[in-house]
Amino acid sequence: MPPPPxxxxxxxxxxxxVSSTVPLxxxxxxxxxxxxxxxxxxxxxxxxxxxxxxRPNAGPRHITSITFDDRGDQVLTASEDETFRLYSCKSGKxxxxxxxxxxxVDLPRFTHxxxxxxxxxxxxxxxIRYHSLHDNKYLQYFxxxxxxxxxxxxxxxxxxxxxxxxxxxxxxxxLRVPTCxxxxxxxxAPVIAYDTSGLVFAVxxxxxxxxxxxxxxxxxxxxxxxxxxxxxxLALVSYPPRPIYMTSLAFSSNGKYLLVGxxxxxxxxxxxxxxxxxxxxEGFIGLERRRLEAPPSIDPVKGNSGEEVxxxxxxxxxxxxSLDGRVMxxxxxxxxxxxxxxxxxxxxxxxxxxxxxxxxxxxxxxxxFNPRLAMLVTAGxxxxxxxxxxxxxxxxxxxxxxxxxx
Numbered sequence: 160m161p162p163p164p165x166x167x168x169x170x171x172x173x174x175x176x177v178s179s180t181v182p183l184x185x186x187x188x189x190x191x192x193x194x195x196x197x198x199x200x201x202x203x204x205x206x207x208x209x210x211x212x213x214r215p216n217a218g219p220r221h222i223t224s225i226t227f228d229d230r231g232d233q234v235l236t237a238s239e240d241e242t243f244r245l246y247s248c249k250s251g252k253x254x255x256x257x258x259x260x261x262x263x264v265d266l267p268r269f270t271h272x273x274x275x276x277x278x279x280x281x282x283x284x285x286x287i288r289y290h291s292l293h294d295n296k297y298l299q300y301f302x303x304x305x306x307x308x309x310x311x312x313x314x315x316x317x318x319x320x321x322x323x324x325x326x327x328x329x330x331x332x333x334l335r336v337p338t339c340x341x342x343x344x345x346x347x348a349p350v351i352a353y354d355t356s357g358l359v360f361a362v363x364x365x366x367x368x369x370x371x372x373x374x375x376x377x378x379x380x381x382x383x384x385x386x387x388x389x390x391x392x393l394a395l396v397s398y399p400p401r402p403i404y405m406t407s408l409a410f411s412s413n414g415k416y417l418l419v420g421x422x423x424x425x426x427x428x429x430x431x432x433x434x435x436x437x438x439x440x441e442g443f444i445g446l447e448r449r450r451l452e453a454p455p456s457i458d459p460v461k462g463n464s465g466e467e468v469x470x471x472x473x474x475x476x477x478x479x480x481s482l483d484g485r486v487m488x489x490x491x492x493x494x495x496x497x498x499x500x501x502x503x504x505x506x507x508x509x510x511x512x513x514x515x516x517x518x519x520x521x522x523x524x525x526x527x528f529n530p531r532l533a534m535l536v537t538a539g540x541x542x543x544x545x546x547x548x549x550x551x552x553x554x555x556x557x558x559x560x561x562x563x564x565x
Contacts (some may be wrong), residue, residue, distance in 0.1 A: 195251040198541050229273070233273055264280070277301075304322065350365075350406065359410075365405055392509070407465050440477060446464030486523055488513045523537035
């Protein structure tokens with residue numbers, strides 16, 4: 160059965176995401192269940208031919224990225240079979256499959272039109288492509304990166320977008336111009352994120368544990384904030400402590416916090432204004448490895464993840480995948496408040512999941528909440544649409560009404 164459509168939110172006069180009008184509560188988050196599972200969301204791995212080299216981390220192909228359009232009506236997947244697959248969030252149906260066999264596809268991002276995306280390439284070159292889903296044609300090529308693009312984000316408010324590459328640069332682009340309008344040279348491969356206003360962007364620099372915050376209008380100036388991601392609790396596990404490898408950044412919709420997705424067994428939340436480390440999300444198995452039986456590495460790497468942790472649109476919860484197939488929900492409504500100089504020796508609040516949700520077959524390498532509807536999408540070797548058990552919410556409403564009666 161497809162997920163029941165939830166009421167959409169009213170617009171706020173901008174392209175920034177707006178929370179669903181269905182309030183998310185602890186009860187609802189505990190009762191999220193798969194309403195539809197697409198078992199054929201990825202083409203099976205072809206049998207290896209004699210003499211061919213085996214694919215690294217051999218196993219079933221996976222969906223590597225997902226993106227919602229602004230209205231939350233559609234979700235698009237990109238996978239290791241070099242396809243895009245478009246789905247309707249309201250009907251729970253597959254709409255179409257498009258192929259990109261020549262260049263491969265990764266990190267698709269809807270523009271502010273639900274018929275066009277930008278995406279990174281995995282073969283041939285490192286060009287970013289502007290793609291029409293309507294007629295399966297390329298509208299523009301954005302050339303400049305010398306190595307693979309590993310982070311790509313659209314501005315929430317206009318036709319600007321930003322890319323980070325293994326060539327240790329961040330490039331700022333405009334959909335209407337094929338050449339980049341801004342360039343940042345960095346000491347290591349970056350991950351990037353816009354805040355919801357589009358006025359600020361963050362750049363995470365791996366190997367240096369630094370997160371740089373820039374004013375969008377003055378990106379050629381020095382960052383206005385440099386935060387250090389240092390977790391003193393890691394020294395209690397091993398010495399020297401295992402380095403942190405950042406795989407994603409995401410601002411909360413209220414602009415207060417910055418979620419740092421990492422390849423190991425912890426993610427972090429920072430104060431977005433002063434850079435204080437507030438919380439450490441625990442209780443899951445990181446997606447650095449492709450399979451549970453694979454031995455962990457000594458030095459952290461990006462591995463096979465990067466989109467496995469994200470905010471709900473109301474900034475109340477964080478959802479994430481785990482290598483053992485569970486989907487985690489963390490309640491982040493009561494984060495500590497810290498002011499003044501940043502103390503790198505002050506340990507963060509360690510948060511265990513509010514809920515461990517079962518139902519996704521295999522590791523959920525992409526976990527995102529719909530920006531407008533009360534639904535969750537998880538993706539790995541298969542694709543799952545989740546929706547809350549509405550009866551639970553009705554019970555809570557009924558209890559609230561009874562409590563309010565004189």
